[in-house]
Amino acid sequence: xxxxxxxxxxxxxxxxxxxxxxxxxxxxxxxxxxxxxxxxxxxxxxxxxxxxxxxxxxxxxxxxxxxxxxxxxxxxxxxxxxxxxxxxxxxxxxxxxxxxxxxxxxxxxxxxxxxxxxxxxxxxxxxxxxxxxxxxxxxxxxxxxxxxxxxxxxxxxxxxxxxxxxxxxxxxxxxxxxxxxxxxxxxxxxxxxxxxxxxxxxxxxxxxxxxxxxxxxxxxxxxxxxxxxxxxxxxxxxxxxxxxxxxxxxxxxxxxxxxxxxxxxxxxxxxxxxxxxxxxxxxxxxxxxxxxxxxxxxxxxxxxxxxxxxxxxxxxxxxxxxxxxxxxxxxxxxxxxxxxxxxxxxxxxxxxxxxxxxxxxxxxxxxxxxxxxxxxxxxxxxxxxxxxxxxxxxxxxxxxxxxxxxxxxxxxxxxxxxxxxxxxxxxxxxxxxxxxxxxxxxxxxxxxxxxxxxxxxxxxxxxxxxxxxxxxxxxxx
Amino acid sequence: xxxxxxxxxxxxxxxxxxxxxxxxxxxxxxxxxxxxxxxxxxxxxxxxxxxxxxxxxxxxxxxxxxxxxxxxxxxxxxxxxxxxxxxxxxxxxxxxxxxxxxxxxxxxxxxxxxxxxxxxxxxxxxxxxxxxxxxxxxxxxxxxxxxxxxxxxxxxxxxxxxxxxxxxxxxxxxxxxxxxxxxxxxxxxxxxxxxxxxxxxxxxxxxxxxxxxxxxxxxxxxxxxxxxxxxxxxxxxxxxxxxxxxxxxxxxxxxxxxxxxxxxxxxxxxxxxxxxxxxxxxxxxxxxxxxxxxxxxxxxxxxxxxxxxxxxxxxxxxxxxxxxxxxxxxxxxxxxxxxxxxxxxxxxxxxxxxxxxxxxxxxxxxxxxxxxxxxxxxxxxxxxxxxxxxxxxxxxxxxxxxxxxxxxxxxxxxxxxxxxxxxxxxxxxxxxxxxxxxxxxxxxxxxxxxxxxxxxxxxxxxxxxxxxxxxxxxxxx
Ligand SMILES: [Zn+2]
Ligand SMILES: [Zn+2]
Numbered sequence: 001x002x003x004x005x006x007x008x009x010x011x012x013x014x015x016x017x018x019x020x021x022x023x024x025x026x027x028x029x030x031x032x033x034x035x036x037x038x039x040x041x042x043x044x045x046x047x048x049x050x051x052x053x054x055x056x057x058x059x060x061x062x063x064x065x066x067x068x069x070x071x072x073x074x075x076x077x078x079x080x081x082x083x084x085x086x087x088x089x090x091x092x093x094x095x096x097x098x099x100x101x102x103x104x105x106x107x108x109x110x111x112x113x114x115x116x117x118x119x120x121x122x123x124x125x126x127x128x129x130x131x132x133x134x135x136x137x138x139x140x141x142x143x144x145x146x147x148x149x150x151x152x153x154x155x156x157x158x159x160x161x162x163x164x165x166x167x168x169x170x171x172x173x174x175x176x177x178x179x180x181x182x183x184x185x186x187x188x189x190x191x192x193x194x195x196x197x198x199x200x201x202x203x204x205x206x207x208x209x210x211x212x213x214x215x216x217x218x219x220x221x222x223x224x225x226x227x228x229x230x231x232x233x234x235x236x237x238x239x240x241x242x243x244x245x246x247x248x249x250x251x252x253x254x255x256x257x258x259x260x261x262x263x264x265x266x267x268x269x270x271x272x273x274x275x276x277x278x279x280x281x282x283x284x285x286x287x288x289x290x291x292x293x294x295x296x297x298x299x300x301x302x303x304x305x306x307x308x309x310x311x312x313x314x315x316x317x318x319x320x321x322x323x324x325x326x327x328x329x330x331x332x333x334x335x336x337x338x339x340x341x342x343x344x345x346x347x348x349x350x351x352x353x354x355x356x357x358x359x360x361x362x363x364x365x366x367x368x369x370x371x372x373x374x375x376x377x378x379x380x381x382x383x384x385x386x387x388x389x390x391x392x393x394x395x396x397x398x399x400x401x402x403x404x405x406x407x408x409x410x411x412x413x414x415x416x417x418x419x420x421x422x423x424x425x426x427x428x429x430x431x432x433x434x435x436x437x438x439x440x441x442x443x444x445x446x447x448x449x450x451x452x453x454x455x456x457x458x459x460x461x462x463x464x465x466x467x468x469x470x471x472x473x474x475x476x477x
Numbered sequence: 478x479x480x481x482x483x484x485x486x487x488x489x490x491x492x493x494x495x496x497x498x499x500x501x502x503x504x505x506x507x508x509x510x511x512x513x514x515x516x517x518x519x520x521x522x523x524x525x526x527x528x529x530x531x532x533x534x535x536x537x538x539x540x541x542x543x544x545x546x547x548x549x550x551x552x553x554x555x556x557x558x559x560x561x562x563x564x565x566x567x568x569x570x571x572x573x574x575x576x577x578x579x580x581x582x583x584x585x586x587x588x589x590x591x592x593x594x595x596x597x598x599x600x601x602x603x604x605x606x607x608x609x610x611x612x613x614x615x616x617x618x619x620x621x622x623x624x625x626x627x628x629x630x631x632x633x634x635x636x637x638x639x640x641x642x643x644x645x646x647x648x649x650x651x652x653x654x655x656x657x658x659x660x661x662x663x664x665x666x667x668x669x670x671x672x673x674x675x676x677x678x679x680x681x682x683x684x685x686x687x688x689x690x691x692x693x694x695x696x697x698x699x700x701x702x703x704x705x706x707x708x709x710x711x712x713x714x715x716x717x718x719x720x721x722x723x724x725x726x727x728x729x730x731x732x733x734x735x736x737x738x739x740x741x742x743x744x745x746x747x748x749x750x751x752x753x754x755x756x757x758x759x760x761x762x763x764x765x766x767x768x769x770x771x772x773x774x775x776x777x778x779x780x781x782x783x784x785x786x787x788x789x790x791x792x793x794x795x796x797x798x799x800x801x802x803x804x805x806x807x808x809x810x811x812x813x814x815x816x817x818x819x820x821x822x823x824x825x826x827x828x829x830x831x832x833x834x835x836x837x838x839x840x841x842x843x844x845x846x847x848x849x850x851x852x853x854x855x856x857x858x859x860x861x862x863x864x865x866x867x868x869x870x871x872x873x874x875x876x877x878x879x880x881x882x883x884x885x886x887x888x889x890x891x892x893x894x895x896x897x898x899x900x901x902x903x904x905x906x907x908x909x910x911x912x913x914x915x916x917x918x919x920x921x922x923x924x925x926x927x928x929x930x931x932x933x934x935x936x937x938x939x940x941x942x943x944x945x946x947x948x949x950x951x952x953x954x
Pocket of ligand 1: 071076
């Protein structure tokens with residue numbers, strides 16, 4: 001048998017770790033809180049990167065690269081920013097065998113170093129907008145870490161844009177929120193709720209933080225991407241002004257936005273099952289795996305047949321692997337490739353060979369169908385899209401089933417306790433938000449756009465005061 | 478006028494810095510020795526990455542990602558390795574507000590952390606070969622830095638492979654040397670000498686280091702890529718053994734190989750001229766720029782015509798920019814886009830418009846030709862390939878003109894003094910190598926394959942002792 005993984009029902013967190021380790025997506029490293037992303041995991045990141053990078057470029061952004069190490073004093077220039085990140089910093093104190101005059105922090109995020117450069121590059125409205133993205137590693141000293149979801153070092157992209165007007169910057173922050181939403185839904189097959197964060201949950205240094213929130217199979221929320229309208233906070237901290245078209249001087253308006261390798265964790269947790277990884281086809285590095293089913297007499301012929309099918313699919317531009325091993329049984333191989341999350345299994349046995357056919361087996365449903373080999377180059381892409389849609393639909397049904405609207409605190413507590421998302425009226429008071437968090441561990445994930453209107457006439461779930469929002473509450477990663 | 482750059486003849490190093498800064502390829506950062514790679518520079522790196530990554534995958538390698546931070550003790554496990562890298566380390570001593578029990582170094586290269594993982598992953602010959610590459614940032618504390626060529630932080634790729642036999646590992650190290658040579662010649666238009674490094678010049682921890690060496694326009698050598706056969710050094714340091722097919726236990730054999738953002742510096746230095754950057758078309762992010770030539774009455778029509786040409790070229794899959802600005806003169810724009818290194822200028826004026834033509838101007842030679850718009854989608858790719866070939870030929874002619882074979886030390890010293898590469902007989906003595914370096918600043922760049930045969934009957938250039946090698950000497954970056 002292929003390696004066993006702990007069933008979800010027995011331990012959700014062991015199930016997750018088992019999939020990550022046994023599908024060889026990542027491994028623990030000797031450096032506390034840091035993981036190694038193994039080839040099968042990194043290939044998913046490459047798929048995510050290639051789609052997102054295209055979407056960023058289609059919306060006018062260019063990539064650049066800024067230093068890893070940031071003078072410690074830079075973080076102090078924006079008061080909320082330093083307060084937010086100070087507890088998480090890794091600090092370089094020695095370089096080239098000598099103590100540094102000023103310590104350098106390993107970037108936890110790059111607003112400060114980037115805005116110190118924008119000061120050099122921006123003088124006039126003609127230099128705006130400046131639409132830059134960076135693919136990079138960042139380090140945040142985390143006390144409790146989890147593979148992919150929260151690691152001391154992680155890979156991400158961080159967009160940093162500069163604009164002449166408040167409106168344009170706000171538009172950009174929303175544009176990128178929608179790029180993330182679209183990417184999550186169409187590529188990761190993750191339905192998301194989206195909107196803005198409350199004051200207590202927003203990014204350190206932002207005026208407004210927007211996020212997308214997905215439900216995992218344990219009914220907890222996972223923040224899958226954030227986009228920040230930074231106002232003029234960083235422009236003021238780094239004194240970045242520009243000459244407006246009218247000739248006056250103004251501070252530049254800013255946004256930043258990012259997603260990380262955490263998305264891989266989200267995808268694993270949202271779609272996988274007790275047999276292992278389930279991957280949305282659009283981000284699956286391998287779309288199909290060919291497994292020959294040998295009988296003792298037919299090993300050579302069936303292997304040749306498998307190779308012909310492999311060649312045909314590869315020529316058609318499909319990304320295919322083939323498992324020609326003749327030691328392990330077909331059943332063992334089926335389990336192994338299911339564990340690895342390849343969306344389609346292509347079985348070819350002696351009888352299929354005679355009929356010039358193959359059997360396609362879906363990873364998501366187990367459904368089988370026999371198809372002529374000549375039809376495979378058309379059938380497989382169609383089937384991949386069906387799987388993609390099924391995964392999205394399944395995740396959405398699950399989420400909707402576990403998302404409730406309530407108006408009384410007892411129901412609220414019960415649902416949060418059982419697991420699920422709760423929309424509930426909220427007064428807008430940070431004290432209420434804090435007390436609910438303390439009592440239930442649920443936080444406000446987002447305030448959806450237009451939620452205020454729906455709150456009219458409702459009463460705060462905790463205090464009964466007039467509600468100003470319908471907020472989405474959940475326990476989260 | 479577009480911004481002036483210092484002529485090569487006045488100051489080669491100012492010329493280089495001017496191109497980097499004024500073509501907006503990179504900028505100095507507030508962190509000592511670290512640079513910012515700006516979008517126009519980073520786009521070149523993206524081209525380099527995409528071609529190399531494909532070549533790595535075609536030779537069976539997969540990408541992965543290992544931690545940035547390495548326990549300091551790991552470097553001490555391989556004696557030569559720690560000696561080589563200790564003076565260059567950046568050290569993290571504090572994390573999350575507390576002093577670390579063991580300092581972590583920011584990776585200067587990843588052999589140690591990777592081999593600590595290979596110990597977990599390799600048990601049997603069935604786990605081999607392991608062919609992994611990583612795209613990453615690294616930090617080496619450099620005393621004297623130069624944009625692109627030597628920076629404290631730089632971007633690179635590092636391949637790390639593990640093999641069951643010495644022969645297979647040696648083959649791999651040579652395979653990757655040839656991948657680098659091919660990439661340098663066919664994509665960067667850089668002719669290179671290649672071979673192995675002497676003992677004193679090899680990588681700290683390697684058994685053999687191979688490199689490719691290109692000549693810059695100041696006739697100095699630039700090491701553009703290295704591939705190392707590491708023997709069993711790291712396997713022994715990290716106790717990585719495997720069960721052989723015969724059932725015995727053996728240490729694993731290793732290679733590592735890398736190229737970095739230094740390649741961008743090499744390309745700039747090898748091909749550019751006094752008008753600015755010259756880029757080989759195959760790594761030019763923008764292949765052609767369309768510049769409308771307006772007369773006062775024709776601005777709108779010519780702009781429309783330019784847009785039509787732009788649409789046609791973009792549809793044909795070409796990467797094109799367009800400069801529709803109507804404030805700057807055509808001459809100003811010509812200079813600006815020459816500075817930026819776009820290989821082909823497409824001029825469209827009122828007369829071209831009448832004839833449905835455009836004038837193509839080569840960045841490398843200034844040569845012009847009028848072409849029907851309908852023919853552009855075929856003509857431009859052909860012209861780009863001509864430019865690619867011309868740049869290679871020009872660089873090769875220049876290099877060959879300044880590469881000499883000598884047998885007497887006076888000629889040797891004169892050529893090194895004037896600038897150039899010198900092949901000369903060498904006894905193989907490290908003392909001779911050191912004395913030549915001290916007296917002339919020239920180092921042995923490589924010992925070409927088969928050089929030993931050519932040395933037969935020759936005498937060492939310095940001592941007159943019997944020569945064992947014909948070595949390539951040069952001053953270098
Ligand atoms: Zn501080
Ligand atoms: Zn030490």
